[in-house]
Amino acid sequence: MRIKVDNLSFGYDYRTVLKNISFTLESGEFLVLVGNNGSGKSTLVKCLLGINRVPSNRIYIDDIEIHQYRQWINIGYVPQKFDDFNYEFPITVNEILTVSRLSKIDEEARLSLLDKIGILELQNENINSLSGGQLQRVFIARALMNNPKLLILDEPTVGVDSDSISEFYRLINNLNAEGVSIILITHDVKASKANFTKKLRMENGRLTETLDNEVTS
Amino acid sequence: MMIEDVFEPLFLSMGFIRAILERTFMQRALMTGVLIGFLAPLIGSFVVIKRLSMIADTLSHFTLAGLSIGLFFINILALPIGDPLYIGMIFAVTGALLIEALRNYYQNYKEISMPIVISLGTALSALFISLSGGFTSTVYNYLFGSILTVSQQFIYIITATTIIVIVLIAVFYKKIVIVSFDESYARLLGINVNVFQFFTTIILGLVIALAIETVGVLLVSSLMIIPVAAAMKVGRSFKNTLLIAILFSEASVLLGLWLSYVVGIPSGATIVLFNISILLLVVIIKKLFSIQQTLKKDSSENEKTKPI
Numbered sequence: 383m384r385i386k387v388d389n390l391s392f393g394y395d396y397r398t399v400l401k402n403i404s405f406t407l408e409s410g411e412f413l414v415l416v417g418n419n420g421s422g423k424s425t426l427v428k429c430l431l432g433i434n435r436v437p438s439n440r441i442y443i444d445d446i447e448i449h450q451y452r453q454w455i456n457i458g459y460v461p462q463k464f465d466d467f468n469y470e471f472p473i474t475v476n477e478i479l480t481v482s483r484l485s486k487i488d489e490e491a492r493l494s495l496l497d498k499i500g501i502l503e504l505q506n507e508n509i510n511s512l513s514g515g516q517l518q519r520v521f522i523a524r525a526l527m528n529n530p531k532l533l534i535l536d537e538p539t540v541g542v543d544s545d546s547i548s549e550f551y552r553l554i555n556n557l558n559a560e561g562v563s564i565i566l567i568t569h570d571v572k573a574s575k576a577n578f579t580k581k582l583r584m585e586n587g588r589l590t591e592t593l594d595n596e597v598t599s
Numbered sequence: 600m601m602i603e604d605v606f607e608p609l610f611l612s613m614g615f616i617r618a619i620l621e622r623t624f625m626q627r628a629l630m631t632g633v634l635i636g637f638l639a640p641l642i643g644s645f646v647v648i649k650r651l652s653m654i655a656d657t658l659s660h661f662t663l664a665g666l667s668i669g670l671f672f673i674n675i676l677a678l679p680i681g682d683p684l685y686i687g688m689i690f691a692v693t694g695a696l697l698i699e700a701l702r703n704y705y706q707n708y709k710e711i712s713m714p715i716v717i718s719l720g721t722a723l724s725a726l727f728i729s730l731s732g733g734f735t736s737t738v739y740n741y742l743f744g745s746i747l748t749v750s751q752q753f754i755y756i757i758t759a760t761t762i763i764v765i766v767l768i769a770v771f772y773k774k775i776v777i778v779s780f781d782e783s784y785a786r787l788l789g790i791n792v793n794v795f796q797f798f799t800t801i802i803l804g805l806v807i808a809l810a811i812e813t814v815g816v817l818l819v820s821s822l823m824i825i826p827v828a829a830a831m832k833v834g835r836s837f838k839n840t841l842l843i844a845i846l847f848s849e850a851s852v853l854l855g856l857w858l859s860y861v862v863g864i865p866s867g868a869t870i871v872l873f874n875i876s877i878l879l880l881v882v883i884i885k886k887l888f889s890i891q892q893t894l895k896k897d898s899s900e901n902e903k904t905k906p907i
């Protein structure tokens with residue numbers, strides 16, 4: 383999936399949070415977005431997802447102006463916080479994943495996805511009994527249910543133990559190798575384990591560093 | 600204790616069964632009870648997930664305003680509108696939409712919508728009850744339910760509603776669940792959450808208006824919320840929880856109807872008290888269970904640390 387951002391500025395109420403952001407992401411790329419807390423990383427991806435309403439002709443997804451874009455199902459998103467999710471009511475991992483897949487899913491494809499993410503044995507567990515790392519993986523699985531062409535992950539490794547973090551990087555590197563574009567927000571030192579193709583640094587709402595990485599693998 | 604004392608409830612219970620077999624009003628009561636016992640917790644589950652438990656109470660008070668205005672139209676203005684229930688249903692739906700509008704207006708204080716609508720409903724009710732002849736037995740029935748006097752027409756309405764609700768849930772199951780659990784994710788999947796909200800709100804209003812017939816304005820919310828509150832503490836999955844909530848609810852309806860017939864007490868209150876008893880039982884059993892488990896854990900840990 384191709385993303386083009388052209389001189390985007392965005393603010394909540396009166397405060398400008400993003401200032402003159404421009405970059406492009408080609409199909410199959412792996413972008414790492416770093417920067418201090420409050421620099422505007424989450425705000426930027428929410429603009430890409432259509433959660434934040436942006437001005438016209440600033441964002442293009444697969445060359446379609448974002449307000450005209452309809453194929454949202456092609457973008458998977460793992461939010462920074464899962465506050466919006468209602469946890470206390472019983473629902474199993476499997477039930478969440480099944481309803482998140484809007485079209486029919488082939489049973490084999492479902493099981494292999496669960497296996498790949500390492501939650502096969504959790505599928506009948508109630509969501510409110512999972513640990514932080516397990517929950518994280520469930521939400522990654524949810525984002526993958528509709529076979530997205532782009533996966534956006536907002537600080538997915540916070541509060542996850544270091545074994546699971548290594549496992550996580552192996553997983554997204556594999557996904558990327560299979561052709562899924564990735565946008566990963568992190569200030570995790572282990573981000574070096576990511577086979578990224580491009581790194582952007584945000585400071586105070588501006589992009590201050592753009593690094594194109596020649597992957598050597 | 601005399602031997603008759605033991606047998607009397609038994610005779611009365613047989614009378615209850617005979618009444619169900621022979622009396623149309625009992626058959627209608629049973630039918631209404633079973634259908635509402637099914638619908639209320641089913642809809643109530645989605646209300647609980649969305650943390651909108653107060654909405655049931657709010658809407659039932661607002662529906663009462665519609666019922667009182669209906670009474671006023673019939674008793675005082677002699678308008679041929681048939682049953683005040685129709686105006687009640689219109690009010691239930693209007694109230695639901697009003698709450699939605701207010702929730703959007705007060706984005707960060709969404710719960711403010713409830714007291715506003717409840718006050719309007721209660722004030723209008725007080726006004727029109729007094730204008731249409733004061734506190735009559737009809738008004739008493741609105742407040743506390745009148746399952747024994749439902750009409751054949753009502754049976755048709757509630758049967759149709761039940762079928763519509765089942766079909767809608769079956770067709771839109773995935774989307775309803777996503778929207779309830781995680782609205783922002785539903786938007787990301789391209790689901791039109793607002794249209795969804797609109798229709799679920801209308802259904803909610805309708806079910807509440809119909810449930811008033813069973814247990815009355817003051818007890819409607821308990822019918823929707825309490826079986827769910829009990830079920831969510833024991834359910835092993837989402838579907839399992841819905842099923843348990845419906846079973847708890849139906850058990851309360853049947854036991855409540857039976858006991859109220861046998862002892863001669865109000866059915867609405869009896870049904871709700873059974874619901875609450877089930878909730879209490881669930882809480883107590885869960886507590887005992889968890890105490891037992893900690894004891895087991897403690898003793899096994901003690902064994903491990905015991906010196907040889």
Ligand SMILES: Nc1ncnc2c1ncn2[C@@H]1O[C@H](COP(=O)(O)OP(=O)(O)O)[C@@H](O)[C@H]1O
Nearest residue numbers: 394395399417418419420421422423424425426
């Ligand atoms: N919904 C919102 N309303 C108002 N201000 C917000 C909102 N979300 C984020 N902000 C503000 O925008 C700035 C950037 O936040 P964010 O994008 O979350 O940064 P980051 O993800 O890089 O930590 C912060 O100052 C934050 O307080």
Ligand SMILES: [Mg+2]
Nearest residue numbers: 423424425462
């Ligand atoms: Mg952030």
